Amino acid sequence: MKIVILVPDGVGIRNYLYSDLITELRKNGAEICLYHKVSDVAIKEIEKVHKIKIEHKEIADLKEGFYLKLLRESAAYARLIYFKNVLKNKTILDFWGKNPKYLKLKVFYFFCKIFGTFFSKSYNRLRRYEIKYENKIKRTSAYKKVKQDLKVSQPDFILNLHQRSLITTPVILAAQELKIKNSTIIFSWDNIPKGRLICRPDMYFVWSDLMKIELCLLYKEISPKNVYIVGSPQFEFYKKKELQLTKEAFFKKYNLDIHKKTICFSGDDKLTSPHDQVFFEDLCSSLQKFPESERPQIIFRRCPVDFSDRYDAVLEKYKNDIAIINPDWRVEKPSQEADFTMIYPTYNDLSLLVNTCLHSDVVVNLGSTMAHDFAIYDKPCLYLNYNPKKDMNWSVERIYQFEHFKSMENLNAVGWITNPTDFYPLLKKALTTPDLIGTDRKLWLKRIIQHPLEKNSINLANLILEKCTSAS
Structure with a gap:
């Protein structure tokens, strides 16, 4: 079986690619391919840790353009308003974090807030625009490129190491169209209320019961049966x-x-x-x-x-x-x-x-x-x-x-x-x-975080292997 791991940036390298995850997957016969946006030097460091050569390929750049970015940022702001109301916590809006220096960007994000406020008035409306964004992504050259890559490599499973990453969106969407099982890590304990879950993969891997409850509360479209508590390998190194x-x-x-x-x-x-x-x-x-x-x-x-x-x-x-x-x-x-x-x-x-x-x-x-x-x-x-x-x-x-x-x-x-x-x-x-x-x-x-800590890599690997072999 072949497992593609999406590595959109460097932060997931320590927590996942230096952990026992790759070892456990390979021990059970899995072939690993890193689909990434990091340097060759970083890849060599991963190979050095595991004393193996790892197949790897660079993820295609996604050029959103004005309209796509407007949709994404407006939906992100709408999510924050919605989360603020559900959680009754005004600090959620702090995660917007947009304070541009230039007039052009100030105007852009002003309209994102206007549209986002409109989207937030109805959850169905918000989802409609998020889905519209996904459909527009499918028309981009990046989507066509990664879809072709996946047709050639034919992986059995895709694991995304960070849920917020823009460049992984075409990969997840292409995988779904090609009926390739796919998942994302919710990377850190504070990530869910930040409203940056770019698209909706088939499965979600979270740290704890708390995170599972919060994810399903804030994203109505996500079924609890698709959210798995696997902990995080970052603590097993201790x-x-x-x-x-x-x-x-x-x-x-x-x-x-x-x-x-x-x-x-x-x-x-x-x-x-x-x-x-x-x-x-x-x-x-x-x-x-x-x-x-x-x-x-x-x-x-x-x-x-x-x-x-x-x-x-x-x-x-x-x-x-x-x-x-x-x-x-x-x-x-x-x-x-x-x-x-x-x-x-x-x-x-x-x-x-x-x-x-x-x-x-x-x-x-x-x-x-x-x-x-x-x-x-x-x-x-x-x-x-x-x-x-x-x-x-x-x-x-x-x-x-x-x-x-x-x-x-x-x-x-x-x-x-x-x-x-x-x-x-x-x-x-x-x-x-x-x-x-x-x-x-x-x-x-x-x-x-799920305990025992030293079992998190093994549990994640076993879950991925199980999903690879189970019927769709």
């Missing part, structure tokens, strides 16, 4: 002994003091946390309150897409307390405004992340999944929960009103730093009595 260094080896490599407690500061991207450097400064400043003999050290890990110099002054000022361990991600297209579509992680970054979590005592960040990464090792997380600067366009209150944080309800999942003065007492508590901070962190992890 269970792999071969990625783990001893504390002594890891600390020696990065010039850390084996006798000191260790705090990981995990940076966010500039959109999520525009004043992250102020949070970092407050953290570093608070360490000075510890007696020098008891002062913790900091591992600083920036967000992989943040290439800014905004932390530089703090890193220099407190350099004696900080070890910089940057993510080992490679840039596909160098840019100061790089995003996750332009970069990919090396396999080495898995080891960096695993050992950072394994050998740090607590993580500090603004609402990231690092809370879950640390929970795997039963270690506490402190979420930043105050406004470091006055900002008319951003507030921390808005961040924690996002829908995915409702999964924390009735749980003591993390500690909360609600003021710069909270750093010292909460860090001291987390470092000396970690079991008293975020006592329900493992319960939260179980709500978010």
Whole structure:
């Protein structure tokens, strides 16, 4: 049997293509082909990890044109309005995120909002325009190209690694016309309310019961029988002994003091946390309150897409307390405004992340999944929960009103730093009595992701193999 994996960008490489998914599929006789939009260097890194040559082909570019893009963006805005009303959560509209600099684009997105508001008045109307978009895609040269590719390669199953990707839409639509079984991953725990499910594949693979319920609630046309809970392989790496260094080896490599407690500061991207450097400064400043003999050290890990110099002054000022361990991600297209579509992680970054979590005592960040990464090792997380600067366009209150944080309800999942003065007492508590901070962190992890974590790749592979052999 032949399985095509759609790789529209670099983010799915770590979570899926470095995992045991390919190994498990090949072990059961499957032939793998990557249909991708990443560099040859990234493909070689995947082949190096699995010690095999992998068939691969570049996905055709999709040129939407004005009308297609207007349909897509208008429908996306309509989805956000609809989700906001269903979930009774105004922050859903924050995911629109369109603030163009140029007049032409301002006018374009103004009309997208006008049409989107009109579409949102009726769910049937919204679906009608989404289907109209799909039908228009079928007239594009990209659709004709991928349809011909699929006729030649004749795969038994197609797995899309990211539900939002525009360039995978023609592939899924062509697969459906050719009666090829197809599916998409819902990539992350916060993705569903963002309204960017481009088309409707045959099957959906989600992390948890929570995600399945949310997906079927927000997309009426999706049947629960077509949504499968498979977890996500991204957490299984923490269970792999071969990625783990001893504390002594890891600390020696990065010039850390084996006798000191260790705090990981995990940076966010500039959109999520525009004043992250102020949070970092407050953290570093608070360490000075510890007696020098008891002062913790900091591992600083920036967000992989943040290439800014905004932390530089703090890193220099407190350099004696900080070890910089940057993510080992490679840039596909160098840019100061790089995003996750332009970069990919090396396999080495898995080891960096695993050992950072394994050998740090607590993580500090603004609402990231690092809370879950640390929970795997039963270690506490402190979420930043105050406004470091006055900002008319951003507030921390808005961040924690996002829908995915409702999964924390009735749980003591993390500690909360609600003021710069909270750093010292909460860090001291987390470092000396970690079991008293975020006592329900493992319960939260179980709500978010299917357990056992180390079985997620195997379960996904088995499900794909089962679907390949079952009758349509």
